[in-house]
Amino acid sequence: MTKSRLRLFVLSFFLIISLKPLQSAEMVDPIKVDWSFKGLTGTFDRASLQRGFQVYKEVCASCHSMQYLSYRNLGEPGGPEFSEQEVKAIAASFEIEDGPDAQGEMFTRPGRPSDKFKSPYPNVQAATAANGGAYPPDMSVLVKARKGGANYIYSVLVGYEDPPPGVTLDDGVYYNKYMVGNKIKMPNNLMDGLVEYADGTESTVDQMAKDVTTFLAWAAEPELEERHKTGVKVIIYLILLTILVYLSMKKIWSRIDSEV
């Protein structure tokens, strides 16, 4: 009786869930990529992160800010893990505004690892105005801020197509198979051979899209590797403790004529 009720229960629940496809089907499911950082013990591909940073720096950074990251993050464990010298050099390649000094004047100086990533525009309004009325979103947490996460970002990067017949696009609007609503104001910026990877990897569109998405996934969750590692330890510890407590419980309850 209990079983049949349970079955009824489960059945009706799945019946309800299965109604979902009736929902509007305007969005194409993003491409599923087998990311190295997925799964319980997933970690980032170090080389891919470094290449991804290069793509970000040479392509994305001219419009997109990443204001919550600091240059020092690039050298921290679990990230691209550039060496200390490399991080210093990367930071120093940016002119950062600082001040006011003793005279009350703002001044610029070479960046330091403790500086936040330099934004391409002084504020959101300037960024919006310079990009045809569409604000290029800050990319610090972009992967967490989009349904579908890394798969979605990757899919949009490789999802540019000619619009299907009947779809007319305004100037400065592009057709993208995976973008919500299919219309995107970001042009297709990736083309084969666009960047020259320091490690000699061939920079195909697919490769660059994967690398930069990996970089963005790390930027959104810089704690991911530590989280996974700690998580495995915590769960193992909890399971062992649970077993010990279970055995203690059985022992204690054996004193009386009742089951636990």
Next chain:
Amino acid sequence: MSEQEYTPTSKAGKWFNDRLPLLTLGKHLTDYPTPKNLNYWWTFGGILTFCLITQIVTGIVLAMHYVAHADLAFASVEHIMRDVNYGWLIRYIHSNGASMFFLAVYIHIFRSLFYGSYKSPREVIWIIGLMIYLLMMAAAFMGYVLPWGQMSFWGATVITNLFSAIPLVGDSITTWLWGAYSVDNPTLNRFFSLHYLIPFLILGLVVLHIWALHVPGNNNPVGIDIKKPSKDTVPFHPYITIKDAFALLVFMIIFAGFVFFTPNVLGHSDNYIPANPLVTPAHIVPEWYLLPFYAILRSVPDKLGGVILMFSAIFILFVLPWLDTSKVRSAVFRPIYRQFFWILVIDVLMLGYVGAMPAEGVYLVLARVGTIYYFLHFIVVMPVVGYLEKTDPIPMSISEPVLSGGAEPSLARKVNDKV
């Protein structure tokens, strides 16, 4: 009760206990006679206490780093996630902790519904519990506003706008709640203040909840009054403490699974987009634990009607002890009510599901059917079934599960199977 006779063995203990009988209280808590047949659904009281303390402790640490300002809140959360030592862990425990808290409280409430724990003489425990639940919803809602993401902002806008449905004074009340003419910095500030206050109110109510529980003692799966202490009871410590500890650990494994491996699955991705009053998200949805009420709200075409119905859905629970006419507590012995109980569970789950979907087409129909059934269950089914139902024989005690003569040895087992 045995505490009257309790004398601490040490001289210092006696001196202190004569002035403030804390040791007597401790003795009462450890000796507290508990029905020995409590099943694992009864471990959620302890689990909920753990959840509350976890939320308070992690919340206090988060408040040390969080900035309640419309321009800085989002950035301060990212500061916690990136720069504060183990900030990501503390925040993910806190945000997933809210979900785990509600998961546990829903199990706790439905356990009470199944075993009739809300019935005489435990009405006051039930009502205090509902007050805790209301405060939990308020605290969770305000907490969700604090990161100042898109869902924070628009969720706050939708919920506070509900009050504008009140005739005549609605708009004034909404403005008063906001402290501005829209959801803005003053709103965020007061929500933070209240979000910090409410957990301590809950803590106070939890003390009353447990106090009220210790007057009649625990209900149990058989639902009968038991003599305390007797061979039907065990002292709370070590029997119940160890069992609660075991259940809590299993719960913590699931909790840790969310925190470490899918920390954002229960949240909405839009909340990682900073709040923008000029851009409305495509679908504004509350956190999962509020979805059934959201579905009820949206099932009514009239705004005021929806608000009234949503609040009624909660407040009807306050009179539940008087709507239930059955003399038998436990659904184990109520074959008809038992079926309706499970229909209610499915109904609430369905309402939760359609609450997450756009309010149109088949979802709107389902929401309306679910809402009507929700109220029918309490207003019609509970009183009527209580009168008409022929209940199964009830055992005299936990140790002697059979009522009389007509030996039914399977009954004891049956009781265990049910639970």
